[in-house]
Amino acid sequence: MTRTFLGMPATAPPGVGHLRGDEPFPAAARRALADPQLRRNLGHATGTIRGKSAAVIDEVPDWPQLRAAGAAIKADVMARLPDLLVQLEAAVTAAGGVVHWAPDAVEANRIVTGLVAATGADRVIKVKSMVTQEIGLNEALSAAGITPVETDLAELIVQLGEDRPSHILVPAIHRNRAEIREIFLRAMPGVDPGLTDEPAALAAAARRYLRQTFLSTPVAVSGANFAVAETGTLAVVESEGNGRMCLTLPRTLITVMGVEKVIPTWRDLEVFLQLLPRASTGERMNPYTSMWTGVTPGDGPQEFHLVLLDNGRSAVLADPVGRPALHCIRCSACLNVCPVYERTGGHAYGSVYPGPIGAVLSPQLTGVADNASLPYASTLCGACYDACPVMIDIPSILVHLRAEAPHPRAESTAMAAAAYTMDHPTLYAAAQRAARLSRLAGQRGRGLPPPLSGWTASRDLPDPPAQTFREWWAAR
Amino acid sequence: MNGRDVVLSRLRAAVSADGPAGRVPRDYRRERPVDLDRLVERLTDYRARVHRVPEAAVADTVAGLLPPGATVVVPPGLPPAWLPPTVAALPDDGLDVARIAAADGVVTAAAVGVADTGTVVLDGSPDQGRRILTLLPDLHICVLRAAQVVAGVPEALARLTPRRPLTWISGPSATSDIELDRVEGVHGPRVLHVILLP
Ligand code: SF4
Numbered sequence: 001m002t003r004t005f006l007g008m009p010a011t012a013p014p015g016v017g018h019l020r021g022d023e024p025f026p027a028a029a030r031r032a033l034a035d036p037q038l039r040r041n042l043g044h045a046t047g048t049i050r051g052k053s054a055a056v057i058d059e060v061p062d063w064p065q066l067r068a069a070g071a072a073i074k075a076d077v078m079a080r081l082p083d084l085l086v087q088l089e090a091a092v093t094a095a096g097g098v099v100h101w102a103p104d105a106v107e108a109n110r111i112v113t114g115l116v117a118a119t120g121a122d123r124v125i126k127v128k129s130m131v132t133q134e135i136g137l138n139e140a141l142s143a144a145g146i147t148p149v150e151t152d153l154a155e156l157i158v159q160l161g162e163d164r165p166s167h168i169l170v171p172a173i174h175r176n177r178a179e180i181r182e183i184f185l186r187a188m189p190g191v192d193p194g195l196t197d198e199p200a201a202l203a204a205a206a207r208r209y210l211r212q213t214f215l216s217t218p219v220a221v222s223g224a225n226f227a228v229a230e231t232g233t234l235a236v237v238e239s240e241g242n243g244r245m246c247l248t249l250p251r252t253l254i255t256v257m258g259v260e261k262v263i264p265t266w267r268d269l270e271v272f273l274q275l276l277p278r279a280s281t282g283e284r285m286n287p288y289t290s291m292w293t294g295v296t297p298g299d300g301p302q303e304f305h306l307v308l309l310d311n312g313r314s315a316v317l318a319d320p321v322g323r324p325a326l327h328c329i330r331c332s333a334c335l336n337v338c339p340v341y342e343r344t345g346g347h348a349y350g351s352v353y354p355g356p357i358g359a360v361l362s363p364q365l366t367g368v369a370d371n372a373s374l375p376y377a378s379t380l381c382g383a384c385y386d387a388c389p390v391m392i393d394i395p396s397i398l399v400h401l402r403a404e405a406p407h408p409r410a411e412s413t414a415m416a417a418a419a420y421t422m423d424h425p426t427l428y429a430a431a432q433r434a435a436r437l438s439r440l441a442g443q444r445g446r447g448l449p450p451p452l453s454g455w456t457a458s459r460d461l462p463d464p465p466a467q468t469f470r471e472w473w474a475a476r
Numbered sequence: 477m478n479g480r481d482v483v484l485s486r487l488r489a490a491v492s493a494d495g496p497a498g499r500v501p502r503d504y505r506r507e508r509p510v511d512l513d514r515l516v517e518r519l520t521d522y523r524a525r526v527h528r529v530p531e532a533a534v535a536d537t538v539a540g541l542l543p544p545g546a547t548v549v550v551p552p553g554l555p556p557a558w559l560p561p562t563v564a565a566l567p568d569d570g571l572d573v574a575r576i577a578a579a580d581g582v583v584t585a586a587a588v589g590v591a592d593t594g595t596v597v598l599d600g601s602p603d604q605g606r607r608i609l610t611l612l613p614d615l616h617i618c619v620l621r622a623a624q625v626v627a628g629v630p631e632a633l634a635r636l637t638p639r640r641p642l643t644w645i646s647g648p649s650a651t652s653d654i655e656l657d658r659v660e661g662v663h664g665p666r667v668l669h670v671i672l673l674p
Binding site: 006007008009010041044045048049052061062065066068069072073075076078079080081082085086095100101102103107111151152153154157170172173176177180199200202203204206207210211214215228231232233239240241242244245247248249259266267269270271273274277281283284285286287288289290291292293296298299300308310314315317318320 | 477478479480481482483484485486487488489490491493494495496497498499500501502503504505506518522573574577590592593594595600606607608611628629630633634638639640641642643644645646647648649650651652653654655656657658659660661662663664665
């Protein structure tokens with residue numbers, strides 16, 4: 001980068017973090033499709049969550065109004081992003097926090113590593129944060145001699161299993177209980193050799209293992225779900241209590257947040273705190289939500305740092321069609337309804353952001369050339385758009401990105417046809433039903449759903465769902 | 477250019493062609509009547525245990541939830557009449573982490589209850605105390621008054637003060653990380669009792 005362009009919107013730099021896969025999507029997907037255990041685990045988990053989510057959304061008669069409000073607030077945030085961040089900075093500073101600005105992953109890692117080193121700590125506890133995975137913070141901390149300890153149960157499973165996350169909300173969704181037990185028995189120091197694969201027993205093992213670490217580690221690193229510009233309040237939504245541990249016990253708290261997470265007012269939380277849990281874990285409310293504003297004397301961390309990260313977001317913001325990808329509240333509903341994700345799992349997408357949202361966000365953050373196959377990792381069926389609590393029109397962004405991506409001719413023709421069909425709802429619904437019937441016939445296309453079946457024609461797949469998402473949605 | 481200037485000038489360039497922002501439609505539900513039975517039903521659904529008693533019966537209720545001699549962390553402003561003589565009270569005058577972690581339970585008041593979601597919110601007032609008090613003991617008894625209960629999330633936020641540290645609690649600690657099934661009991665208290673006063 002030359003100095004001339006320093007102030008212009010920029011994509012995330014290569015060589016750091018986890019936004020780029022090692023191989024194109026079709027190659028990675030083919031491997032995933034050959035793993036029947038993975039497909040069973042994914043099918044079971046995504047089916048469970050879809051059912052739970054539908055039931056609690058059904059309880060909320062004003063769900064459409066909440067979605068519309070959420071979408072409008074996010075659009076407003078993007079239009080005023082620089083001013084809102086300056087307002088947030090002032091509010092956090094007034095409440096005793098310190099705000100840092102990181103243009104990219106390298107800078108963010110340098111800032112966080114420096115802050116931890118200044119405390120003298122050689123270990124940090126972490127609460128699940130997509131953004132610290134995006135920037136490769138754990139690798140940077142380890143390189144500086146600082147041990148990062150993941151405290152979220154799923155992250156712990158991934159870390160102990162020397163594995164990679166495969167879902168936004170449930171990073172170990174590709175593992176079933178028997179596999180988790182094996183990982184704990186193999187890699188968790190001091191684990192009871194008589195451990196069973198009962199979920200309650202597995203959770204209790206994690207509780208015992210992490211307790212002393214929580215009580216003795218002086219620095220925590222977190223992400224943030226929301227940051228309120230007018231008040232300087234940060235919010236973290238979680239289930240297990242590991243978030244509360246990280247946000248309460250250490251002397252120093254460092255929160256790393258993508259710039260797009262800011263919301264204008266305290267009142268705006270009333271929309272997102274209703275949308276997020278129901279769309280995400282399918283709960284009316286997640287067990288714990290923590291909110292804090294700067295430092296509270298005598299309660300919780302007495303030193304608070306907020307790191308605001310760009311790392312390609314300015315480039316996404318600069319593209320009017322692609323920009324709504326920044327509206328994402330990371331609920332993962334689009335993953336759970338996606339017929340492609342359900343078959344391939346998250347690893348195939350390469351980036352830490354998998355599924356439909358990953359297919360539109362990762363290529364924009366890195367520049368499309370660095371993730372050229374991801375805009376094609378979709379059937380454009382539209383289930384993600386229907387499920388998204390902030391109404392991100394993912395199919396339209398995919399079509400837009402395909403126009404920018406270098407791609408094989410056959411794919412682009414198939415995609416153009418699909419895009420045309422998408423714009424004509426009756427045709428589209430008919431095509432979707434026809435595609436499912438052809439798969440039910442069982443002879444061909446048992447890999448990925450059409451038009452991606454060419455990538456995977458000979459693979460064995462579980463039976464397609466009895467209903468499409470649209471039919472299911474219409475029938476509920 | 478420092479990091480701040482770089483980020484802000486990039487973002488300013490990215491939105492330079494934007495017109496004025498659109499209006500946010502807020503025609504979702506607000507200010508609805510409170511249904512205490514719904515609160516009880518939803519607390520119970522997420523495995524909190526609810527006790528509806530008059531204020532005079534709080535101490536007896538607490539006594540029934542803890543074995544005699546149990547140690548209980550007590551925030552500085554908790555009404556003393558809520559504690560039965562059968563428990564050993566540990567008033568928080570700056571208790572260290574080890575003593576809080578070793579306690580059998582904690583008794584607090586609450587700031588707000590949310591009926592729709594089965595949530596209690598703590599705001600660090602003297603009758604609720606520091607956040608750590610309700611985090612380390614394995615059992616949390618939370619006393620909530622009917623007048624503190626609101627129908628939904630919008631009403632709850634309207635009653636809360638952003639500058640205070642807030643903890644929204646909906647049932648005991650849980651995880652959905654194993655096959656997306658909700659399992660109670662990970663790092664926070666594994667047992668949550670809500671004593672609901674008229
Ligand atoms: S794009 Fe929408 S559905 Fe997907 S994770 Fe983001 S908010 Fe959820």
